[in-house]
Every structure is written in C-alpha cells, then in structure tokens.
Amino acid sequence: MKIEKFYNWVNDRLDLSGISNFADKKVVPVHKYHFWYGIGGITLFLYIIQVLTGILLLLYYRPTAENAFESVEFIMTSVRFGWLIRSIHSWGANLMIFFLFIHMFSTYFMKAYRKPRELTWISGAFLLILALAFGFSGYLLPWNKLAFFATKVGTEMAAVIPVIGHDVLIFLRGGEEVTGATLTRFFGFHVALLPLITALFLVIHIILIQAQGMSVPPSLSEEYEKKPKSMKFFPDFMLRDAVGWLLVLGLLGILAAIFPWELGEKADPYASAPQGIKPEWFFVFLFQTLKYIPGKILSFSGESLAIFAIAIAVVLWIFIPFLDRKGQKNLHSRTFTVIGIILVLYIIALTAISYFFD
Amino acid sequence: MNTRILYALITLYAAFPCFAQNSGQPNTCINCHSELDPPLSTPVEQLEGSVHSHAQINCTGCHGGDPNQEDPELSMSPQKGFIGRPDRLQIPQLCAKCHSDALYMRNFDPNISVEQYDRYKTSKHGELLAKGDGNAATCASCHGVHDIKRTDDPTSPVFPTNIADLCGLCHSDPDYMQDYSISTDQLTEYKKSIHANLLYEKGDLSAPTCNDCHGNHGASPPGVMSIANICGVCHVIQSEYFSGSPHKAAFDDMGLTECEACHGNHAIQAADDNMLGVAENAICVQCHDKDSDGYRIAAQMRSVLDTLVHKINNAEIMLSKAQRAGVEVKDENMTFTNANDALVHARTQIHTFSLDKMKESTDAGLEAANEALSIGQQALKEVGHRRQMLIIMVVLTLLVAVLLILYIRASEQKS
Amino acid sequence: MVKEKTSKSGRRHFIGWSLFTGLVAFLGMLLYPVLRFIMPPKLAESSQNTVKAAKVDELSPNSAKTFPFNNKPAILIRLPNGEYRAFSAVCTHLQCTVQYREDFKMIWCACHNAKFDLNGNVSSGPPPSPLEAFDVFTSGEDILVSKKV
Structure with a gap:
C-alpha cells in the first residue's frame, strides 16, 4: 500500500504513466533459446560491479610508478576488505569480458543483428572493443612485473600501423618506453575516458534494445509466429535475470576464493623480461596467431600483415549485419552460422594450445 | 769572481735539477724536439698533461742540459749536466732525487709520502736491480716515463683497475719470468677471484688488487x-x-x-658453507681425521649452520608467498632481517672455530627465524580466513538465488 | 480444497518472507565490507615516504634507535650536540643491521666490524658504499624521517 502511495505521490508531480505502461507492456519472447536473452543483462550487471568496485579502489589507488604497486599492496594488506574489493574487481573484469563474448556469439548465432537491429550490433561491437581496452589499461595499473611486460609487448603492436604507427605508440605510452608516464595515462583512460565513452554506447545500446524488443531467431520465427509465447519483462523476466545475477555473483566469490588475485612482484623497467609472458586470456588467441605467422611474407613483415588481417577481420565483423544478405531478408544463413562456429572453435583452440601445449 | 759564482750556481743547478722549473723562458728542448720526427718528438707530446708538466718540471729535471741554449751542442752538452737517456739501473735514484726529498715534495702536497725509494730497495724488484738485473721493474716500468700521471688518475697505469694488468705485463709472461722460477698464472687466477669481480664488475675501487696485498714500492710475497x-x-x-x-x-x-x-x-x-664440515669437499677434513675432536666439532658447526640456513629459507618462502597473496608481513620482514643478521654473524664466527661461540649467533638466528616462520604461517592462515569468508558469502548468495527461484515458482503457480 | 489453498498461500507467504530476510542479509553482506573499506585504516598512507621514528623526548643525546622504514630497518641517531640524523640501517656490505656506538660515536656493523661516520660514509671495513641518508624533521611531539628528495 505504501509503495502505491509513494508511486501516486511521484506520479502527481511527474507523469510516470509512460514508464509504467512500457514496463507493463514489455514482453520477452519465450522459445527454446530464450535463455540466452539473459546474458546481456549479466554483462551489464558485471559492468555495474566494475564501476562500483572501481570507485572504491580509487579511494586508495595512486597512479604513479613509485606508488602504484605499494598502494595496491596497501589496499590488499591494510585496508579492511581491500583484498575482497580488489579480487572482485579483477575477477569481475575477466568475467565481464567472458560474458561479453558469450553475449556476442549468442546474438550472432541467433542472427539478432538482422534488420532493424544493425545499430544495436554495431554499438555492441564497440562496447566489446571498449571492454578490451578497459582490460588492457586496467591490467597495467597494479604496476607489477607481468603487467609491465604485457603492456610493453601490447603497445609494441601499435607500431606496425603504417605512417602513424609510431605516433600512436608514443600516444599510448606517453613516450618512447613504457614508464610511469604510461601508467598515469592508462589510469586516465581507465577511469575517465573509457567509462565516459562506454556510458554513451551503453545508453545507445540499451535504448535500441528497449525500442526494438527481443529478436526471435529466423530459424524459429515461422514456428513462433504460429504459436507466439511470451513472458512479461516485469517482473517475470526481471526476476529470472536476478537469479542469473546472483549466480554470477556467487561464481565471482568462488573464483576469488579458489584463485585469489595475487599482487605479484613490483615492475622494474630495467629488468629483463621474465620467461613466458602472456597477455590476458582474452588476447591470447590473437597473441598465439601472431606466433604462427612467418617473419616474412613476400617482402612484407609477417607480423604487420597479420595485424592488418586481424584489423580487417574486426571491421568485417562489425559490419556483419550488412554482409549477411539472407539475414536482411529475415532468412537463416547457414554460411554465417558456419563462419561463426569456425571462429568460436578457432578462438577456443588457439587459447587452449597457448595454455596447455606451449 | 763573477765566473766563480756563476760556476757555483751551475753546479748547484746540476746537483738539484728539480729546481730547474720552467720560468716562462722559451724551452729549446721542446722547441726542437716538437719539430723532429718520432720517436724524438714523442716525449714532448707525452709530457703534456703529465703530473710533472703540471708541476712545471721540465725536461732538464731528469735529463739535465740547458733549455736556454739555441745550439743543440750547448744545450745538450755534458758540461751542462746533460745525461741523455738515463741508465735503467739508475732510474730509482734519479726519481728519488726529488721524491725522497721531504722538504722539496712538501711544496706539491703536504701529505705526499717520500719513502718510496726506501721501500723500493727492500722489494724483490729493488733487490734484483741492485744486483744489476736490468729486467727488474723500476719506477718507470709501472708509472710510465714522460706521461706519468697521478695515481688517482683513472688513466694512470697504477690506478686500481689497471694495476693487475700492469703487473701481468711481466708476471704473466713465461719467457720474461723464465729465470725467476715463479709461476705466471697469478693474473689469470686473480681475474677469477671475488676480489677481481668486485673491482671490475661491481666497480668497487676498495676491492684489493695486487698491490693491496703485496705492497707496491716494497712489493714482495707476504x-x-x-x-x-x-x-x-x-x-x-x-x-x-x-x-x-x-x-x-x-x-x-x-x-x-x-x-x-x-x-x-x-x-x-666468496666463502661458501661447503668449506665447513666433514663432507668430501670440505676443508676441515684435510687435517682433521675421523674420530678426532676437530672432526666432530666441524660436523656439528656445519649442521648448526645448515639448520639456520634451512630455517631462514623456509621463512623466506613463507614470507614471499604471503606477500604475493597480499597479506600483511611487515613485522615479519624485520624479524627476518634479524635472522639474516645472525646468519652473517655466525658465518664470521666460524673463524673462532668454537661451536659454543658460533652458537651464540645461530641460537639467536634460529629464534628469529622461527618467529618469522610462525608469523608467516599466521599470514598464510589469514589467506585461509579470507577464503572462508568468501565461501560464507557465496553460500548466502546462492541461498538467496534458490529462494528467488522458489519465489518465482510459487508466484507463477498462483497465476 | 479450502485447506489446500491456505496451505499453499502459507507456503508462498513463507517463501516470500524468507526471501525478504535473505535479501536483507545479502544486502548487509554487500554493504558491510564496503563500509569497512571506505573507512581509512589506522595507517592512512600507502607508501611510506615519511615515517614517525620517535617521540621528541625519547632519545637522549648520544643515543639511537632503529625503526622500520618501508619494510627495512633504519636508524635514528641523536648526536651528542642534540642534533638528529637518520640513515638506512642496512649495511651496504652484507645487509646486516647497523647500530650506533655511543663509545666511539660512530655507526657500527657487528657482522664485519665496519664503521660509518655520522654522515653515513664508510670510515673502515668492507662496505663498498655509504649508508643512505634520510631527512629528519620535527612535527609537534614526533620526530619524522623521510626519504631525501
């Protein structure tokens, strides 16, 4: 009763009928794949966790080469529950990217990028790139040995871009080398620039989803049209989402308990690179690809060519909605499903090779 | 009368050539020799920048002669005290003329030593030279001739980092040393040593080179x-x-x-713990037979030391584990420092060859190491506590999830 | 029929009630660490460029104390004339902890009898380099020691 009173009080001052009508009417299609609709929400939930724990870490973190490692150490040893907040931030970041990939492939295989949802797909693709940038920049912030060298190798890649490569490298590193200047800069990207751009794309992405509703995959659409079945978004779907979020939170806790995120050793810019440095797992398949590329292809540097090929592949991937002609006609394209399967298998295989056989 | 005074002055001048300082007048030695071809011009180039040129001591200081005469016959006439190239056997005396003159040398450096020549005479080199052996090193063999530098000048052949190679010029040459029946491997051996490592790799100029043990002017085997x-x-x-x-x-x-x-x-x-004890490669067993007291003490000392090393290693592993996991170990670090101190001290106390004396340190070290170990264990326990706390949180989260599922079911049954 | 209905609604009620309790506990579990986290710990500095070494009246002239500074021992010395000096107490030879010797007014390392003068310079023994010197200043009742900038 009290809630009703409060609603009326607000409604008298600000017309909420639009929102409540929308919430009342919003439905989610129910079919054999509707489970996958929840993954995007989980990713969003993890992003919110990242923002909140990130803000908490900002209370104590110091973005300088002299103090960064010590401040993270301080957070983990002296600040109460600092170990928990940091562990959750580290594991949350990884889980978020993991669920982003799952979300992306689930929408891909369900062909949810079809007209009229092209822009949703593209904004999502940008969100993925932003998330990877978050991961890359955040990895350096504790200023430990592994992160230092991973950043060194990672930023090196920028140098292969023709003409402006070196300038990009300088921009990323804040100088010729990875130094305290890089750290300060990555910190700026990580806590100001990236969150701002991400917020923008996130709003676009979510508005588009709300405006267009959920897409039913073309392989099911005929059947679905015959016998449409749906669930109210509020509260039915919402509560199921909440269960998923709780489970993810539990998973986060389990990961943090079994594999507490370590501090490592403080980075020493003058030390030689340790053996077996690897980027974070979500870059490993790209890293592994580069390993198999011969040093020279014709008269070009193999590495540069490979990086171009990857860049082109990324651009094609972003424009998938326009490449899948059948999809535009609301038809199921077998070719694109096969491409997707190959890509998933490729990513899994190379990541596995890197971790288990190299 | 006047000629007599002049003659007396010239004699004085010849007797103390070191007083022949450059007075700003043209120096005909330099003027002529710089025009000549090498090797006659080389001394002029070499003299520049040498310690003697800084002190305004010119050619005549050692060679005699008269730098004011234009005519070579006059300037380099024996009457003017010209001696040409000094006899090798006479070099130490020649240098000593000034360098053993305390009153004179005081002009250049109030703390300069003047007993080099006296020491030299006691050295192996000096003994051999006195016997007329021209192969023996003289002042010039080490310090150079015209281009003598101060010993603290890094380009001087007797600067600490250059000395070993300098001595090696003769002492590592088997042909040269043939007649003296001493080995020639000292330089190669020295270069393998911890002292050479400190001097050359670590740049520690206080690390000893040949002369720090053998002496320089009085060089002889200790x-x-x-x-x-x-x-x-x-x-x-x-x-x-x-x-x-x-x-x-x-x-x-x-x-x-x-x-x-x-x-x-x-x-x-660098001394190694393996030198101590009764293992095959230990030094002690070279003299101490099995069943002797010395043998037993050596074995005990080694085992006491090993126990401490082992404890310290364990504590260190524990400590770094905890540190990597992000648990507070600051106090432990200080305790750990104490344990390490005790170990260093105990290793020094080996030289008392007394188990009881060494034990004073090792006992203190063991106590500190044990303390560090136990604080380390506490720290790792803290990791366990964190895990437990997380497990409780996970259980609560999952419980809420289950309740939520039940709630969804229940409310859907209703509708 | 009626009975079954009431039992069902009773069950529903029970689930709703437990869910509510669970959620409250859950939120408490989330909030508690956060609240504890935002309150700064006693030692409110992450890296110690400055540390409190002693109280003003703690050291009499010609005495010293060792204290931890960034995880390593450091030594605060009060000279006979009352002036304070501070150095790293880690001997540059084999990392033993040095001490102040009141009898000969020098810093001394027991491990190999090394002596440092009251500027931290090696005056005898094996250490290859001087002790790192720190700045000392007084703030109220405290003697603070900080890294030289």
Missing part, C-alpha cells in the same frame, strides 16, 4: 706470519677471531699460511 694481518686490514673481525682461535698456534706450528691455507690466494672465491 710472509707466512703476516697473511692474517694483510687480510685483516679489510676482514678485521675474521682475522681477530682467527688469531684468538686454537688454529692460530696450530697453523704456526705446521707452517700453514693462515687465511690462505683454507681460502687460497689469487683466485680466492
């Missing part, structure tokens, strides 16, 4: 009795402990060369 004193210049405590130990008298009786008997000489390495 005597058996003086070795502990020589090493003890730097390794004070070890030498003190050794002198107070039962080994002192025993070594003297057996004619063993104190430090060198165990540690070696030129190729000396």
